[in-house]
Amino acid sequence: MAAETMLTAQDDGELELPYWLTSTEEAANTTFLQMVRRLPRLLREAWLLGWRASPRTTTAVLVLQVAAGVAAAVGLISVVGVLDGLLLAGPTPERVRAAVPSLALLIVALAARGLLASAATAAHGRLSPMVYEAAEMRLLDLTTRVDLATFDDPGWRDAMERARDRGINAAQQVVDHGIEVLTHLVGLAAAAGVLAVLHPALLPMLVLAVVPTAWAAVRSARLGYRSKLRLIAVWRRQRMLAYLLAAREPAAELRAFTVRRFLLTEVGRLLRISTLEEIRVIGRVVRTNLAGQALSGLATGLAYAMLFWLLWSGRMELAVAGAAAYAINIGIGKLSELAFTANRVYEQGLYFSDFQGFCELSLARAEAEPGLRAPERFTEIRLDRVTFSYPDAERAAVKDVSVTLRRGQIIALVGENGSGKSTLAAVLAGLYRPQRGTVTWDGVDVTRFDPESVRERVAVVMQEPTRWPLSARLNIAIGRHDRPATLARVRESAMAGDAHEFVMELPREYETLLSRHFTDGADLSGGQWQRLAVSRAFHRDAPLLICDEPTANLDARAEHEVYRRLRGLAAGRTVVLITHRMASVREADRIYVLDHGSVVEEGDHQELMAAAGLYAQLFTLQASAYQSA
């Protein structure tokens, strides 16, 4: 059974996946030192990210956080002053008096730190969602800017999934933790400065105490990231299947084919794999952190032992030792916080690099936008020896095809399933760029036109039209969303597409929301959706209309109507028609017959019938089926 062979988790929890579920990406092999070296770049990127979202708020957060850090540092120095004063030799009132100025400074510093930290938190609270918004918008902008072929590239889709999955959040967190790192750095500088003044030998002890914790944190982050990298394809598939189990559209087929158990088993298997992997990783993370903490504890003990030795051997005064003990305590706290937040920056930086990687990849794949706009109308579109292959495909979907479309003509593309008709239509619509050959509009190569302007001259009725979760009116008007659409115009388009009648029967007529996912939403039948798609294409009012099986779901009357109107529309326009219904093709001005991506016959109906080739075969087969029925 397929489910049996799909995925297996070995006893030790290692992943064994089919080839299409493994990520080809190399795992993160960063070492601790590399992480430390990477930190300044990440902090700079965090700054840039915040700056792009809001320069004012980013500056405010930074200034306030650093000022709060400075106030905390002043507080620390004044505590040392207080201890110094209190632990002096001499009568108590004098010692108290000596400590008073430092105490006053401590109170002022604490109050200032409180105020500054609150203001910083408020500014930070504003900045964080702004960064999220900017990151999400950037991702969506780039996702929609790449050409359609990129969407068929599994590598790009994997990168997009990773960027979507954690990248946007990571962008926000890199900024959040990046700011905290700066604050802790200021605090640490104060503690280290105090210690260096009190006794320089104590400083390395401080560092020694924190290195193991930092190492453990970085190693844990890396373990987690590597495991996520390995699991990303598993999650993607699991989410896809979980969506199908919960979505409305496949609900009927799911029950009719009683595939519930089969799919549940698949989802369960995928979940099991990720659970096993996560349990395995968490075990290793806990062991790593335990080792880090034990070593840190040992080093802290050593720092205090050194302090006692300095005191015992008379190398340090009691007052100084008291202040040093306090500074060590604070310093270790600051260093731990710094290690923790720096590691958070590094950890999120790994996911953030997915976000950046995706942005770079998409920018490289973004369509070129030459300044020349496609002409409003054309007389002739010519495809000359065009070849197009999908990414990773072994065989070209369209091979060496030459086609000429003239204004006012109806051109039909026929052929068996998979012969390349839809792909050729997509090339005509400017959705795919051929790898070989040229497409010219009145002699000008389309690559010289802004691709968006080419597509503006084309209206397409897709094989599976998109069911936009919008009102019936907008589902038609979206065909020309850039122009104001009066209800009268929308109604006209609906009439042309034979959709007006059923729309008027909907509870709120043109304002009815066409989505069952919302209250009061309505759904349409397959044929009604198709008529709406035809209306949308009519509404687009473009010189080139491409209809990819526009009538597959239509009843005989509706089909007849659509073709009658299509013929009417062809005057002054060009219509490309893809259909398996040979009777609808008869009246086309020119028919191209495709087989395995190549044009094998062309001509009008009479010529092709006379040639007695593939077209005649397909036509006679259908005609005889009708006659015998």
Ligand SMILES: Nc1ncnc2c1ncn2[C@@H]1O[C@H](COP(=O)(O)OP(=O)(O)OP(=O)(O)O)[C@@H](O)[C@H]1O
């Ligand atoms: N997005 C895609 N990615 C990879 N290969 C694809 C993609 N779409 C189609 N193909 C492949 O390209 C070839 C031509 O497909 P196309 O959809 O153009 O055929 P068609 O003639 O329109 O078929 P049908 O009559 O079934 O609609 C097929 O072998 C198909 O497997």
